[in-house]
Amino acid sequence: xxxxxxFREDRIEVMHALIRSHPLxxxxxxAESGLTAxxxxxxxxxxxxxxxxxxxxxxxxxxxxxxxRAGGEALMIFQGPQAYVTPSWYPxxxxxxxxxxxxxxxxxxxxxxPRVVDDAAWVRGQVERLTAAREADRASPWAVADAxxxxxxxxxxxxxxxxxxxxxxxxxxxxxxxxSEADRRGVVAGLEAEDETAMARIVAERSAD
Numbered sequence: 001x002x003x004x005x006x007f008r009e010d011r012i013e014v015m016h017a018l019i020r021s022h023p024l025x026x027x028x029x030x031a032e033s034g035l036t037a038x039x040x041x042x043x044x045x046x047x048x049x050x051x052x053x054x055x056x057x058x059x060x061x062x063x064x065x066x067x068x069r070a071g072g073e074a075l076m077i078f079q080g081p082q083a084y085v086t087p088s089w090y091p092x093x094x095x096x097x098x099x100x101x102x103x104x105x106x107x108x109x110x111x112x113x114p115r116v117v118d119d120a121a122w123v124r125g126q127v128e129r130l131t132a133a134r135e136a137d138r139a140s141p142w143a144v145a146d147a148x149x150x151x152x153x154x155x156x157x158x159x160x161x162x163x164x165x166x167x168x169x170x171x172x173x174x175x176x177x178x179x180s181e182a183d184r185r186g187v188v189a190g191l192e193a194e195d196e197t198a199m200a201r202i203v204a205e206r207s208a209d
Contacts, residue, residue, distance in 0.1 A: 001107065002172075003172050004178070007177060012169070015110075015169055016044050019044045019078050020044060023133075024039055024040070025042050025076040027056075027064070029072070030072060030073075036064050038058070042056045043056070043133065053112075053163060054110065054112070054164040055126055055161070055163050055164075056161075057161050059158055069116050071114070072113065073167075074111070074112060074113070075109060075110070076112075077109055078108045080107070081198035082104065082105035082199065083196040085187055087101055090182075090187075091183060092179075092180060092183055104174050104202075105172075105174050108171045111167050115164070116161070117161030117163055123156050124144070175199070177207070187203050
């Protein structure tokens with residue numbers, strides 16, 4: 001990932017937080033037939049190495065499973081808030097006109113060697129933890145145990161687990177850090193006016209760093 005110094009994010013806790021808040025990752029693997037990408041919700045957990053481990057589950061019928069069983073390196077891509085930035089928001093446009101459009105975004109890339117887990121208890125635990133994480137803020141959280149046990153068992157049989165210890169991780173927070181203070185204020189105001197509040201908040205936070 002191209003990461004100019006102004007946009008680099010190397011703090012593990014910040015990158016892990018992005019994965020937790022935007023857990024649907026693009027899983028990229030290589031096989032003899034070429035590159036394949038799938039989309040899975042992941043859980044990220046701390047490890048002694050400090051980089052963390054990613055866990056997920058996928059259907060046994062998923063054609064990406066062969067590449068995952070073969071080993072080798074996989075790439076997981078997580079994307080957070082993103083938004084188009086028009087030059088019209090920059091005060092510098094009126095001053096000299098030397099401005100161009102851009103796109104602000106947040107992304108984390110993680111690499112590691114996947115391990116396929118053929119264990120029903122492991123898979124069920126993963127499904128339960130993922131469900132609990134996403135249901136926690138709901139007024140009436142749904143739990144796996146709310147469904148009939150025979151139905152749950154049948155669903156679990158159709159799944160395999162996936163565990164990927166992270167060997168390398170990179171973050172990029174492109175949030176107008178390369179613009180002047182006045183231009184950044186203009187971007188925040190413009191994003192808020194277009195209801196892009198998540199990216200507006202990130203631009204404001206990164207401007208204060």
